[in-house]
Amino acid sequence: MGDFATAYPNGVELSADVINLFEDRRKRREAVTFDEVTLEDKPSDLHPNDVVAQSFITRKIKLKACGILSAAMDTVTEKELALAIAKMGGIGIIHRNLSPDEQAEQVRWVRRKINYGGMIDKPITFAPDERVSHLQKEIESHKWTFTSFPIVDDKGQLLGLVTRDELDFVEESNPLLSDIMKPRSKTVTAPEGTDSSKAYAIMQKEKVKKLPVVASDDRLVGMYVWNDVKNDNEKRDFFSLDSDGHFLVGAAIGFAESDIERAELLVNKGGCKVLVLDSSHGACKAAKDQLARLRAKFGNSVEIIIGNIASYDSAKYLLEGDHKPDGLKVGIGPGSICTTRQVTGHGVPQLTAVYEVWRAVRDVGYHVPIIADGGIRTSGDIVKVLAVGASGVMLGSFLAGTAESPGQTVIQNGKRFKTIRGMGSRSAMAERSGSRVRYHRNDGTAQVAESLTKRQQQKMVPEGVEGLVEYKGSIEKVMSEVLGGIQSGFAHTGAASVAEFQKRASMWVQSFAGVAEGRPHDIYNITH
Numbered sequence: 001m002g003d004f005a006t007a008y009p010n011g012v013e014l015s016a017d018v019i020n021l022f023e024d025r026r027k028r029r030e031a032v033t034f035d036e037v038t039l040e041d042k043p044s045d046l047h048p049n050d051v052v053a054q055s056f057i058t059r060k061i062k063l064k065a066c067g068i069l070s071a072a073m074d075t076v077t078e079k080e081l082a083l084a085i086a087k088m089g090g091i092g093i094i095h096r097n098l099s100p101d102e103q104a105e106q107v108r109w110v111r112r113k114i115n116y117g118g119m120i121d122k123p124i125t126f127a128p129d130e131r132v133s134h135l136q137k138e139i140e141s142h143k144w145t146f147t148s149f150p151i152v153d154d155k156g157q158l159l160g161l162v163t164r165d166e167l168d169f170v171e172e173s174n175p176l177l178s179d180i181m182k183p184r185s186k187t188v189t190a191p192e193g194t195d196s197s198k199a200y201a202i203m204q205k206e207k208v209k210k211l212p213v214v215a216s217d218d219r220l221v222g223m224y225v226w227n228d229v230k231n232d233n234e235k236r237d238f239f240s241l242d243s244d245g246h247f248l249v250g251a252a253i254g255f256a257e258s259d260i261e262r263a264e265l266l267v268n269k270g271g272c273k274v275l276v277l278d279s280s281h282g283a284c285k286a287a288k289d290q291l292a293r294l295r296a297k298f299g300n301s302v303e304i305i306i307g308n309i310a311s312y313d314s315a316k317y318l319l320e321g322d323h324k325p326d327g328l329k330v331g332i333g334p335g336s337i338c339t340t341r342q343v344t345g346h347g348v349p350q351l352t353a354v355y356e357v358w359r360a361v362r363d364v365g366y367h368v369p370i371i372a373d374g375g376i377r378t379s380g381d382i383v384k385v386l387a388v389g390a391s392g393v394m395l396g397s398f399l400a401g402t403a404e405s406p407g408q409t410v411i412q413n414g415k416r417f418k419t420i421r422g423m424g425s426r427s428a429m430a431e432r433s434g435s436r437v438r439y440h441r442n443d444g445t446a447q448v449a450e451s452l453t454k455r456q457q458q459k460m461v462p463e464g465v466e467g468l469v470e471y472k473g474s475i476e477k478v479m480s481e482v483l484g485g486i487q488s489g490f491a492h493t494g495a496a497s498v499a500e501f502q503k504r505a506s507m508w509v510q511s512f513a514g515v516a517e518g519r520p521h522d523i524y525n526i527t528h
Contacts, residue, residue, distance in 0.1 A: 003059055003060050004056045004058070004059040004060070004062075004367065004368070004369055004391075005059060005367060007056070007062075007499070008367055008499070010367075011361060011362050011365075011367040012358060012361075012367070012370075012389055012391060012499075012502055013499070013502060013503050014358070014387070014388065014389060014502055014503070014505075015387075015502070015503055015504060015505050015506065017505070017506045017507060018355075018387055018388060018505055018506070018507050021037075021507055021509065022351075022352065022355045022388065025352065026352075026355075026356075031348050031349040031351075031352035031353075032349055032351050032352055032509065033334070033349035033350045033351050033352070033375060034350065034351060034375060034376075034377075034381045034384055034385075035510075035512070035515045036349075036351075036509060036510065036515075037351065037384060037507050037508065037509055037510065038507070038508050038510045038514065038518065039383065039384065039387065039489070039492070039493065039505060039506065039507055039508075040506040040507065040508060041492045041493070042492070042493050042494045042504060042506070043494065044491055044492065044493070044494030045494075046490075046491045046494055046495070046496055047491065048484070048487040048488045048490070048491040049487065050491075050496055051486075051487040051490045051491055051495070051496055051497070052496060052497050053065070053066040053483060053486050053487055053490065053497075053498065054066070054497075054498070055067035055369075055386075055391050055392055055498045056369040056391045056392065057069060057091065057274075057305070057327055057369055057371060057391065057392040058274065058303040058304075058305060058326035058327040058368070058369060059303070059326045059327070059367075059368055059369070060303055060326065061091075061248070061273075061274065061303055063089055063090055063091060063240055063248075063392070064089035064238055064240065065085075065088055065089030065090040065238075065240070065479060065483055066382065066386075066392075066393075066483065066486050066498065067369070067371070067390075067391050067392025067393060067498075068085070068089075068090040068091075068382075068392065068393055068394075068395060068479070068482070069090060069091050069092070069093055069250070069371065069392060069393070069394045069395070070082065070085050070090065070091070070092040070093060070394070070395060070396075070399050071093065071373070071394050071395060071396035071399070072093040072094065072095040072096065072251075072252035072276060072278055073095055073396050073400070073420075073421075073422070074095045074097040074098075074406065074421070075400055075405060075406060075407035075418075075419055075420045075421050076095070076396050076397075076399055076400050076405055076406075076407075076420070077092045077093055077094055077095055077399075077405075077406075078094065078095070078106060078406040079094070079106040079107075079109045079110050080404040080406070081399065081402065081404040081405050081406070081475060082094060082106070082110045082247075082249045083109075083110045083113055083247060083249075083404075084402075084404045084474070084475035084476065085240075085399075085475055085479065086110065086239060086240045086241075086247040086248055086249060087235065087238075087239055087240075087247075087476075088238065088475060088476060088479040088480075088483075089238045089239070089240055089479075089483075090240060090479065091240055091248050091249060091250055091274065092110070092249055092250070093249075093250040093251060093252055093274070093276050093394075094106050094107055094110075094249065094250070094251045094252065095252055096251070096252045096253060096254065096262070096278065100261060100262040100265045100266075101265065101269075103251055103262065103265075103266060103270075104251075104262075104265040104266050104269045104270035104272075105269075105270070106270075107249050107251050107266055107270030107271065107272045108269060108270040108271060110247050110249040111242070111244075111246035111247055111249060111270070111271050112246065113246075113247055119194075119196070119199070119213060119222040119223065119224055120222055120223050120224070120225065120228075121221070121222045122222075123149070123150055123212075123220070123222065123223040124144075124149055125149060125150045125151065125152045125156075125220065126149050126150075126151055126152075126162070126177055127151070127152070127153070127154075127177070128151050128153070128159055128160075128176065128177055128178035128181070129176055129177075129178065130176070130177050131174050131175065131176055131177065132167065132170050132174055132175055132176075132177065132180065133174050135149065135162070135167075135177065136167075146225070147163065147164040147167060148161065148162070148163040148164065148209075148210045148225070149161070149162050150212050150220050150223060151177055151178065151181045152220050155219065156219045156220055157217065157218045157219050157220070158184055158187070158189065158212055158214050158218055158219075158220045159178070159181070159183070159184055160178070160181035160182050160183045160184050160187060161181060161182045161187045161210060161212065162177055162180065162181045162182070163182070163209075163210060166180045166181060166182065167180075184218075187212065188202070188206045188208045188211060189211065189212045189213065189214050190202055190211050190212070190213050190214075190224070191213070191214065191215075191216075192213060192214065192215045192216070192221050192222075194213055194224075196224070196229055196232055196233060196236070197233070199211055199213075199224040199229055200229050200230070200233050203224065203226050203229060208226070209225065209226035209227075210223060210224070210225060210226070211223065211224040211225075211226075211229075242271075242273045243273070244271070246271065248273065248274070249272065249273075249274075250272065250273070250274030250275065250276055250305075251266045251270070251272050251274070251275060251276070252275075252276045252277075252278040253266070253275055253276070253277060253278065253290075254277070254278065254279065254290075255277065255279060255284070255286035255287055255289070255290045256286075256290075257293070259290065260290075260293055260294070260297065263275060263294060263297070263298075263302075264297070267298060267301075267302055272302070273302060273303060274302070274303045274304075274305065275294065275302055275303070275304050275305070276304075276305045276306075276307070276329065277290055277291065277304065277305065277306045277307070277325075278307065278308075279307070279308065280308060280332070280340055281308070281309075281332070282306050282307045282308050282309045282314070282318070282329070283309050283311075283313075283314030283315075283317045283318055287306055287318065288317075288318070288321060288323070291304060291306065291323045291324075291325060292322070292323045295323045303326040303327070304325050304326050304327075305325060305326060305327035305328070305329055305371065306318055306325040306327075306328060306329065307328065307329020307330065307331070307371070307373060308329050308330065308331050308332055308373055308374075309328060309329070309330060309332070309353075309357065310330060310331060310332040310333075310346075310347055310348040310353035310356070310357075311348060311353065311356055311357070312356040312357070312359055312360045313360075314357075314360075315328055315356070315357040315360035315361060315364075316360045316363070316364055319360065319361065319364045319366050319368070320364065324366055324368070325368060326368060326369075327368050327369045327370070327371055327392070328357055328361070328368055328369075328370050328371065329371045329373045329394065330350075330353050330354050330357050330370055330371065330372055330373060330390070331350060331353065331372060331373035331374035331375065331394075332346060332347040332348065332353070333346070333347030333374070334347070334349070334350040334353075334373075334374035334375030335373075335374035335375065335396055335397065335422065336375075336377075336396070336397040337396070337397060337420055337421060337422035337466065337467065338374065338422050339422070350372060350374060350375040350385065351384065351385060351388050354370060354372050354385055354388050354389050354390050355388045355389055357370050357389070358370055358388065358389025358390075359389075361389075369391035369392055370389055370390045370391055370392070371390065371391070371392040371393065371394055372385040372390040372392070372393045372394070373393075373394035373396075374394070374396070376393055376395060376398060377398065378485070379481070379482045379483075379484075379485025379486050379489065380485065380489060382482070382485075382486055382489075383485075383486055383489035383490070383501075384507075386498060386501065386502060387501070387502060387505035387507060388507075389502075391498070396420075397420055397469055398478075398482075399475070399478065400418055400420040400469045401417070401418050401420075401469040401470050401471050401472040402418075402472050402473065402474060402475050402478055403471075403473060403474045403475070404474065404475050405418060407419040407420055407469075409471065410468060412468070415470070415471075416470075416471035417468035417469060417470055417471055418468065418469055418471055419466065419467075419468060420466065420467060420468065420469050421466030421467075422466065489501075493505055493506075
């Protein structure tokens with residue numbers, strides 16, 4: 001389908017029914033959000049499994065999981081969740097309440113979990129004259145979950161392989177690794193250039209779980225691991241991979257000039273392909289200045305998303321000028337942990353906000369994907385927001401309860417929860433400068449400390465809260481349920497793709513009696 005401009009030469013096209021409904025409300029200055037509308041079913045011969053829910057998040061990047069991004073929050077997206085969601089066809093945006101080096105390292109870690117063809121391109125190696133005790137100490141200190149290591153000489157040439165089998169038979173002594181390793185002559189290898197399908201065939205035939213890859217001079221250039229190759233072989237078609245064949249991952253940065261150094265680390269050290277300029281008020285001069293600096297530094301080699309905004313004028317402001325973003329992130333105050341609307345009095349209900357930004361993109365004529373960020377509680381909400389112009393969705397609290405999120409696990413009354421906090425919460429802003437910058441709470445002085453004094457904390461104006469969300473299980477489980485719901489939603493409209501759904505969707509405004517009717521009612525002991 002190519003890039004966004006090729007797939008949508010006239011931009012995202014909405015149904016006349018949806019446009020008429022939202023234009024009528026706009027003329028009356030009435031804004032609507034998720035529960036206030038519902039979609040009308042259409043005759044359809046389509047099965048949900050026939051729906052292809054791929055969608056764009058930038059002008060170049062299309063995700064297989066309907067444009068789902070995980071939010072750049074410190075209780076939602078760090079490396080483990082970013083990896084898990086990439087394996088499910090989405091993308092994680094690593095939060096910026098980390099040092100620049102830490103954030104870049106997390107991006108690098110995610111990307112390096114797979115290379116083109118599934119090969120580990122920089123396997124951890126040991127020297128033949130090192131002892132078993134040293135290897136065991138390294139495993140423990142780094143908390144490695146694997147126990148197979150190539151043994152190489154000082155030129156990087158493969159001498160042998162140490163696996164769990166060899167280590168299990170070491171008892172009282174502390175031998176050299178050269179004494180216990182499987183020698184090169186008995187180690188099955190593959191030549192440089194072997195892809196995952198060939199590696200899979202070799203490992204199946206030879207019944208080996210580790211396959212070192214060597215150059216013509218026997219220098220180690222990589223290694224395949226059976227479980228990875230087997231899983232990748234079965235699921236690879238759904239992975240989110242970048243142009244280099246690595247897992248796709250993004251990172252959030254701010255608008256300060258100092259954030260250019262962070263961006264350089266993310267791109268040059270981490271290999272980051274997507275930068276999200278992240279602020280509670282994205283339509284400002286600082287955003288445009290930062291965009292210009294990033295374009296001067298990286299050109300179009302990095303995709304840049306700017307947010308957050310919630311109006312026609314804000315979108316138009318960001319799209320006009322010499323430098324343009326590759327995506328727009330929409331949502332001021334709709335998130336479950338965000339209090340921006342209460343604190344500032346600003347923010348537009350999310351469906352109207354997305355529609356207004358869609359209108360601005362259409363009128364400016366520079367077509368970019370719109371990402372709805374906040375307020376989404378169900379797969380049905382995702383279907384609704386796509387109907388009004390979004391191409392992607394960013395999920396925060398929705399994913400905070402997953403096993404891979406960095407939030408702490410809490411048990412209350414025998415039930416499991418995970419912690420979540422808004423990036424504008426008092427604790428987040430007190431602890432880390434990234435949150436303060438996002439909510440424009442830097443005082444303009446040379447404050448560089450991550451934490452604040454008690455007096456500085458008292459002067460904070462929080463725009464978020466913290467709390468608990470119910471534990472939901474793995475990302476794989478949650479994403480499978482969400483994507484299944486989206487596919488069913490499209491099938492109800494008789495649409496096999498996002499673009500077709502957006503052209504066909506019909507929407508009604510409903511009363512809150514209709515909302516109550518659409519939820520489980522008149523029964524007891526409800527379980528999900």
